[in-house]
Amino acid sequence: MNTVFSVLVLGAASAVAYAAAAVAQRVAALRVAGAHGVGLRRSGAWWIALLLNALGAVLHTAALRYGSLVAVQMLGVLTLVAAPLLSSAVLRQRLSAAQWSGTGLTVAGVVGLLALVPSAGESRTLDSGELIGVVLLTAVAMGVAVLVAAVGRGATVASLSYAAAAGVAFAAASALAQTAVLRVTGAGSGTFAATVLVxxxxxxxxxxxxxxxxxxxxxxxxxxxxxxxxxxxxxAVVVGVVVLGDRYATGLMTVGLGVVAAVAAGRGVFVLARAETSGAPEGSRPQVAAPGGHFWGIRLRRSAAAVVVGSRR
Known part of the structure; x- marks a missing residue:
């Protein structure tokens, strides 16, 4: 199978699986927040989310065998396209114009940023020094994001900070997973200690x-x-630049376009957050606990409290 085609197919399939998992996690979060206080372990949606995340991880790891870290991560943008459609169907929620425009802006911004910083090479393994650098950089980035979530004011700040920390965790896990899969398949080498760290x-x-x-x-x-x-x-790009020594074009036009793309992505996130916290029309609120509702074959019990669209992912 063609390498580029393999990356596209596996990466796209992984994005769809992660999108479905995100919707399942949202359903679980809404149920746990209800008056009955149903625990995650008793939520069918939570277990479905675990299975879908596992499927997404397997497909993602397979894609890392054929393409570079940044190229595979770029395909994750497709999650933003698939998730609103799945959410609309599963949560019985009509997407507003603001949600569509916010999603479009974010996707355009992310694609623009990644188009300006193409992958520096093919898939590759990390040596011991690079592994330590990735671990330290990840610990600092996650620590800052979680601290902001803990001390920040407002549910929206906490929600987006936790999401940022999750993004860091998944990017770092992908970098390490790529090294692991390359070593397992014989395409890379390393010491036993480095393998244990990975x-x-x-x-x-x-x-x-x-x-x-x-x-x-x-x-x-x-x-x-x-x-x-x-x-x-x-x-993933930061890891490449800071730890792996990747270098990208830094011309005036490239920087200018990068700023425009970053502003578009940031504006998109702001629009989405504002649309969620401001609340949707009554008829468009999620009906997760509606009588007779099902989530992929699993019956959802009625919640005693109305479901409120909050400030989460």
Whole structure:
């Protein structure tokens, strides 16, 4: 199979799986926030989300075998296209014009940014020094984001900060997973200690990202999802520049276009967050707990409290 085609197919399939998982996590978050206080472990939507995230991770890891980290992360933008459509169907929620425009702006901004910073090469393994650099950079970035979420004012700030931390966790896990899969398939080499660090990092970061997503989705879907989707590839680029020594064009036009793309992406996240916190028309509110409602074959119980669109991912 052609390498480029493999990356496109596997990356796109992974994005759709992650989008479905995001919607499932949003359903679980809405149910847990209800009056009955249903725990995550008792939520069918939560277990579906775990399975979909696992499927997305498998497809994502397979894509990393054939393409560079940044190229594969770029395909994650498709999640922003698939998630609103799935959310609209599953949550019985009509998407507003603001939500569509916010999604469009974010997708355009992310695609523009990544088009200006193309991958510096093919898939590759990290040596021991690079692995340590990735771990330290990830710890700092995640620590700052979680701290902002903890001390910041307002549910929206917390939601977007948790989503940013999740994006960092997933990007770092992808970088480590690429090294792991290349070594397993014989395309890369490294010491036993480095291999242990890679596996340990993936085992920690993947669940951490999942839990951070769950915290972010308590306040909404589109804005946290847009934030995560934006941070994920951007942090992959930061890892490439800071740790791996990648270099990209820095001409005046490139920088100018990069600023425009960044502003578009940021504006998109702002529009999505404002649309969620301002509330949707009554007829467009999610009917997660409606009588007889089902989530992919799993019956959802009626919630005693009205479902409120919040500030989560």
């Amino acid at each position: 596996v340990g990092g993936v085992v920690f970061l993947a669940p951490a990202g999942l839990l951070l997503c769950q915290l972010a989705y308590r306040g909404g879907l589109e804005a946290p999802l847009a934030t995560l989707t934006l941070v994920n590839p951007v942090f």
